[in-house]
Each structure stands twice: as C-alpha cells, then as structure tokens.
Amino acid sequence: MTANAAERVQHEGLRAKIMSAEQAASFIKDGMNVGISGFTGAGYPKAVPAALAKQMEEAHERGEQFTIGMLTGASTAADCDGVLAQAKGVHFRTPFQSDPTLRNSINAGEVNYVDMHLSHVEQQVRFGFYGKMDVALIEITGILPDGRIIPSMGVGTNNEWMKAADKIILEVNSRQHILLEGMHDIHPDIGTPPNRKPIPLEKPDGRIGSPYFDIDLSKVVAVVVTDLPDRNSKFADPDENSKRIASQIIDFFSHEVKAGRLPANLLPLQSGVGNVANAVLAGLQDSPFENLYGYTEVLQDGMLDLILNGKMVSASATALSFSPEALQRFNDNIESLRSKIILRPQEVTNHPELIRRLGVIGMNAMIEADIFGNVNSTHVMGTRMMNGIGGSGDFTRNAFWSFFVSPSVAKDGKISCIVPMVSHHDHTEHDVMFIVTEQGMADLRGKAPRQRAKLIIENCAHPDYRDMLRDYLDRAEKAGGLHTPHMLNEALSWHQRFVETGDMRVK
Structure with a gap:
C-alpha cells in the first residue's frame, strides 16, 4: 500500500479492500446497470472504466456478449464514456453525455439513450424505472477513519447511486485536493410521495446537510487508488x-x-x-x-x-x-x-x-x-x-x-x-x-x-436570413391561422435544404 493510499483511505476495513482497477472491474458483469459518478467532466472514475473497457473488448473477441446500462449524473469524459463506447460496451445510457464516440454510437442506434431532466434522475431510479442498480462506481477524495466519505469535485447523483446499488466500487483519487473536505453539503434523499418533505434551503449559500457521504460500508467490494486528472477542457477566449x-x-x-x-x-x-x-x-x-x-x-x-x-x-x-x-x-x-x-x-x-x-x-x-x-x-x-x-x-x-x-x-x-x-x-x-x-x-x-x-x-x-424570415411570416399570415402563423409544408424546409445542399440559404 502506498503512502497516498494510507493517507486517503483511513478506514481499516476498507484498506483491506484496496485492489487494482482490473480486479475491481471484474465485479461488473454483462447486463448490469452501473451508476457511475461524474458531472460535466468532474468527479468521474478513470481507472476502472479503462480496465472494464479492456475486459469488454476481450470478451467480444471471444464471441461473448458484454455490455452494461450506464447511468451518471451528467457527462463524464473520453476516459470513461469514451472508452466504454469505443469498446461497444454500453447498451443503455442516461441522462446526459458529451463524448463524441458515445454520441456517434447513440446516433447510429447502437446505444439506447434516454435524454431527461436532471432533476428527475434520482427519483426515477428510486422507483426502479431502469431496473435494479447493480453496481455504483464512484470517484471520491478520501475515506475517514469512521468510514465517512469525502466527495470529489462532482457530487451529482452519487448519494443515490450508493444507496440504490447492491455493490459499491470506490475510486479514491489523490489528485483531488484534500481540502475539498468541508465544501460539500449532502442533504439526505428527499423521500418519495406522499411522504416527501420540503428541502429547507432558504438562501443560496445555506447549508442543510453533511459534508460527507454516509454509506453502507458492507456494500463496498473494492477500493481503487488513483492519481488522475479530471477532463479540464480549456475555454476559448470570448470572441x-x-x-x-x-x-x-x-x-x-x-x-x-x-x-x-x-x-x-x-x-x-x-x-x-x-x-x-x-x-x-x-x-x-x-x-x-x-x-x-x-x-x-x-x-x-x-x-x-x-x-x-x-x-x-x-x-x-x-x-x-x-x-x-x-x-x-x-x-x-x-x-x-x-x-x-x-x-x-x-x-x-x-x-x-x-x-x-x-x-x-x-x-x-x-x-x-x-x-x-x-x-x-x-x-x-x-x-x-x-x-x-x-x-x-x-x-x-x-x-x-x-x-x-x-x-x-x-x-x-x-x-x-x-x-x-x-x-x-x-x-x-x-x-x-x-x-x-x-x-x-x-x-x-x-x-x-x-x-x-x-x-x-x-x-x-x-x-443574411432576416428577409427570408420576414417573407415566411408574411406569407404564413396571409395563409390564415393568425394566432401562430405557419405553413406546414415549408416550416422545416430550411432544415431539409441544409440536409440536401449543406446550406439553409436559397441559392
């Protein structure tokens, strides 16, 4: 065990579960639903997805089926969404993504993608809309001696994934700054109707929960220690x-x-x-x-x-x-x-x-x-x-x-x-x-x-398009239906023209 592992994994029982990414990935089997951490390129696991993708590719070479249902908070990155999509290892994905490889698989009809409001995700999982949650694969910053979990730079749906899943795999990332501890406010789940209670947040900077995830430690089957960066995309200077x-x-x-x-x-x-x-x-x-x-x-x-x-x-x-x-x-x-x-x-x-x-x-x-x-x-x-x-x-x-x-x-x-x-x-x-x-x-x-x-x-x-839009509206008004004037035979003709010619403008 490295010094980083000893420093970040302070719970004795979970130290005994430290293993390689390859060993941890072996807990994930074909057909499972896996709740994976990550929200817009922050706080997603890096090592286990790569190991899992390799195992999927090897299974496919043997002629075996190996795909998962993948649920996240939002988008992850090429070293999570991307490698799993490249391995043809995802049959279902929700609720948000931004990886080009995964996007191509979705648009090719290879991945069933459910695009949904992010506020709905946890409730729908709680009610079993997507079936059983088999494994939660969550990146964290550290584990305290009493087993409380320090979240990483992305919270997203992690609390719900770890409650709903049968098994939990934790990636403890020492690249995440240890002083993230204390920045989080983990409100317990809000319950389900008809017994739901109001969330008592009265101002944007109020605190109503705990700085830590409090999880069932008996569910943790693997701990993987990493030191890998998030997807830190550079923003273009404002044009x-x-x-x-x-x-x-x-x-x-x-x-x-x-x-x-x-x-x-x-x-x-x-x-x-x-x-x-x-x-x-x-x-x-x-x-x-x-x-x-x-x-x-x-x-x-x-x-x-x-x-x-x-x-x-x-x-x-x-x-x-x-x-x-x-x-x-x-x-x-x-x-x-x-x-x-x-x-x-x-x-x-x-x-x-x-x-x-x-x-x-x-x-x-x-x-x-x-x-x-x-x-x-x-x-x-x-x-x-x-x-x-x-x-x-x-x-x-x-x-x-x-x-x-x-x-x-x-x-x-x-x-x-x-x-x-x-x-x-x-x-x-x-x-x-x-x-x-x-x-x-x-x-x-x-x-x-x-x-x-x-x-x-x-x-x-x-x-360049103003006269075309004025003309459309003028002719639509003359055609009748003056509340919301449209000409249905032309309403999407701009898009069709682009598909056929590569330009919405009339040549």
Missing part, C-alpha cells in the same frame, strides 16, 4: 459575438435594476456549460454589480473568477468544471474558497421548487430557436443528438428569468440559429423569456406569438 451577447444581458440587468424590478445585487445566477455562457459571467467582472450569488449546476471559470475577485459572495453547484488554468487558481486559493463554494447533490441544485423560490436567473445555450420562441437545445437537424437537455429545462421552466443565448449563425453562415420552426422542441415558448444573439435581444415577456416573431426576426436573426 466578439460572445462579448456582444454578454454586454446586452448586462445592460438589460442595469435597466431592470433602475426600474426596480431587480435588486442591486441581482438574483442568484445559473449559467449553462460552454464558451458563450462562460463569456456572460466573464462580462460581469467589469459590470457595476457587487455581492452576487451563484446557484447553478456547474461552476466554471467565469463564476470562479467572480468569487476570487470579490464580485460574487458565494456559489452553490453540484460540480466544479474548470480549465487547467482555473483549476490551478482554485487549488491555490482553496483555503479561502472552502467557505464560498458549496457542492450539493443535483437533486437539490436542480430542484424546481428551490429554483422558483430563490428566484434564479437562468442563462443557457441553444442550438436553435424559432420565430415564436420555442428552443431546441439537443438535436442537430431534428434527428442527431448532440449532448442532451441536462438541467436547462429544470432552470428554464422555473427561473425568475430564462435566457437562451447563441450566435445567430453557425457553419460559416450556412445554418441560421433562428428558423421558422425548430426541428426539435426542448423548451416551449411558454418558458422562454429572452433570446439573445450577437445581433440583439428579444424580450418575449407578455408578447403574443406574432409579436414575438417580429421581435425575434428583427432583433436576433442574422441579416
């Missing part, structure tokens, strides 16, 4: 389009504060994953707003820097997903950050009642929006899954304000992100309040469908 989107949102905040509809320190902020969303947070650095609060799923570079620079008081999330540079800033300042960052189970961070009661401002990215305010955030050209809805629906439906952001065009202008009708509906017009592109912002609150259409076309669409 001009991202800066324009950010400045419009910040200007709007200033307007609403002056109008008395928003407090001077705004309301708790939620930001989806990605470069544009991160740019909005970066834009707040030079804004007049102080004493901000974050209440989000994933804490990224922009929100971390707001805390480090004193702009944000604290942030609540379920995972920390940083670039390599931001991770270094986090580790360098972890002593002061321990009282300012709180990591919770996703069943709490994404809970609709809490989002509504706290008055969260939700900001998420989209693939496309239509002229009436419906948003597609998951499917390319209506059929090909990108990543999944994640928590964007939890926040959009329940937020005080819901923003969707995107550049107005993609693929060098060949795709308009504003279309007559979205090719897949994730967020309906009833939930979407603001659409923002680099062209401008459409405030859809209190607007009827035709009013929304005119605002979105004039404010958000790229000039």
Whole structure:
C-alpha cells in the first residue's frame, strides 16, 4: 500500500479492500446497470472504466456478449464514456453525455439513450424505472477513519447511486485536493410521495446537510487508488459575438435594476456549460454589480473568477468544471474558497421548487430557436443528438428569468440559429423569456406569438436570413391561422435544404 493510499483511505476495513482497477472491474458483469459518478467532466472514475473497457473488448473477441446500462449524473469524459463506447460496451445510457464516440454510437442506434431532466434522475431510479442498480462506481477524495466519505469535485447523483446499488466500487483519487473536505453539503434523499418533505434551503449559500457521504460500508467490494486528472477542457477566449451577447444581458440587468424590478445585487445566477455562457459571467467582472450569488449546476471559470475577485459572495453547484488554468487558481486559493463554494447533490441544485423560490436567473445555450420562441437545445437537424437537455429545462421552466443565448449563425453562415420552426422542441415558448444573439435581444415577456416573431426576426436573426424570415411570416399570415402563423409544408424546409445542399440559404 502506498503512502497516498494510507493517507486517503483511513478506514481499516476498507484498506483491506484496496485492489487494482482490473480486479475491481471484474465485479461488473454483462447486463448490469452501473451508476457511475461524474458531472460535466468532474468527479468521474478513470481507472476502472479503462480496465472494464479492456475486459469488454476481450470478451467480444471471444464471441461473448458484454455490455452494461450506464447511468451518471451528467457527462463524464473520453476516459470513461469514451472508452466504454469505443469498446461497444454500453447498451443503455442516461441522462446526459458529451463524448463524441458515445454520441456517434447513440446516433447510429447502437446505444439506447434516454435524454431527461436532471432533476428527475434520482427519483426515477428510486422507483426502479431502469431496473435494479447493480453496481455504483464512484470517484471520491478520501475515506475517514469512521468510514465517512469525502466527495470529489462532482457530487451529482452519487448519494443515490450508493444507496440504490447492491455493490459499491470506490475510486479514491489523490489528485483531488484534500481540502475539498468541508465544501460539500449532502442533504439526505428527499423521500418519495406522499411522504416527501420540503428541502429547507432558504438562501443560496445555506447549508442543510453533511459534508460527507454516509454509506453502507458492507456494500463496498473494492477500493481503487488513483492519481488522475479530471477532463479540464480549456475555454476559448470570448470572441466578439460572445462579448456582444454578454454586454446586452448586462445592460438589460442595469435597466431592470433602475426600474426596480431587480435588486442591486441581482438574483442568484445559473449559467449553462460552454464558451458563450462562460463569456456572460466573464462580462460581469467589469459590470457595476457587487455581492452576487451563484446557484447553478456547474461552476466554471467565469463564476470562479467572480468569487476570487470579490464580485460574487458565494456559489452553490453540484460540480466544479474548470480549465487547467482555473483549476490551478482554485487549488491555490482553496483555503479561502472552502467557505464560498458549496457542492450539493443535483437533486437539490436542480430542484424546481428551490429554483422558483430563490428566484434564479437562468442563462443557457441553444442550438436553435424559432420565430415564436420555442428552443431546441439537443438535436442537430431534428434527428442527431448532440449532448442532451441536462438541467436547462429544470432552470428554464422555473427561473425568475430564462435566457437562451447563441450566435445567430453557425457553419460559416450556412445554418441560421433562428428558423421558422425548430426541428426539435426542448423548451416551449411558454418558458422562454429572452433570446439573445450577437445581433440583439428579444424580450418575449407578455408578447403574443406574432409579436414575438417580429421581435425575434428583427432583433436576433442574422441579416443574411432576416428577409427570408420576414417573407415566411408574411406569407404564413396571409395563409390564415393568425394566432401562430405557419405553413406546414415549408416550416422545416430550411432544415431539409441544409440536409440536401449543406446550406439553409436559397441559392
């Protein structure tokens, strides 16, 4: 046993269960459902998935079947989702992913993928919607002498996986900073109807649970000690389009504060994953707003820097997903950050009642929006899954304000992100309040469908597509059906034109 193992695995009984990743992977058999930790590239196991993928490949070479049902908190990375998909070892996957190899398998029909709201995951597992949970494979930071578990940089669904599973495999990652201890707030599961109790969180930085996972130690069959990094993807520097989107949102905040509809320190902020969303947070650095609060799923570079620079008081999330540079800033300042960052189970961070009661401002990215305010955030050209809805629906439906952001065009202008009708509906017009592109912002609150259409076309669409959208709306109005004018024979013709020619524009 190494010094790292002795330091991180302090429980005598669990020290006796330390073994290789290959030995641990042997507990996972064909057809099992495996609950795997991980949320947006944070806190996922690295060693056991690689060993399991190798065992799957060897079984397939022998002509044997070996696949699993894989449930996570959200996305993992190439060394988890990717290697298992490459090994043709996943027959079922939920609730969110972002790995290219797995995505290709899903879109090829090789993996049955259930895309779902993240706030629903734990409850549905609790009720057995996906069958029995056989194994929980969870990355952690350490094990205390009394058996309490120090969570890692991603909490997600880990608490539920370890309660529901018959067996538990723990990957103790010494790369995770030991001072993560104390940052977590693990609220016990919220129960099931009709005996469910309210979650007693009254402010974004409140604490209502324990810093530790308290698990049934008799379920632990293997402990694997690792020293491997999370998927720390580098964020692109904000481009001009991202800066324009950010400045419009910040200007709007200033307007609403002056109008008395928003407090001077705004309301708790939620930001989806990605470069544009991160740019909005970066834009707040030079804004007049102080004493901000974050209440989000994933804490990224922009929100971390707001805390480090004193702009944000604290942030609540379920995972920390940083670039390599931001991770270094986090580790360098972890002593002061321990009282300012709180990591919770996703069943709490994404809970609709809490989002509504706290008055969260939700900001998420989209693939496309239509002229009436419906948003597609998951499917390319209506059929090909990108990543999944994640928590964007939890926040959009329940937020005080819901923003969707995107550049107005993609693929060098060949795709308009504003279309007559979205090719897949994730967020309906009833939930979407603001659409923002680099062209401008459409405030859809209190607007009827035709009013929304005119605002979105004039404010958000790229000039190359504005006349086409005006023409579509004008002819649809003349065709009748004046509440939500559409021509069904043309509504998706832009997408079909792109599929056939590689360009939505009429040549």
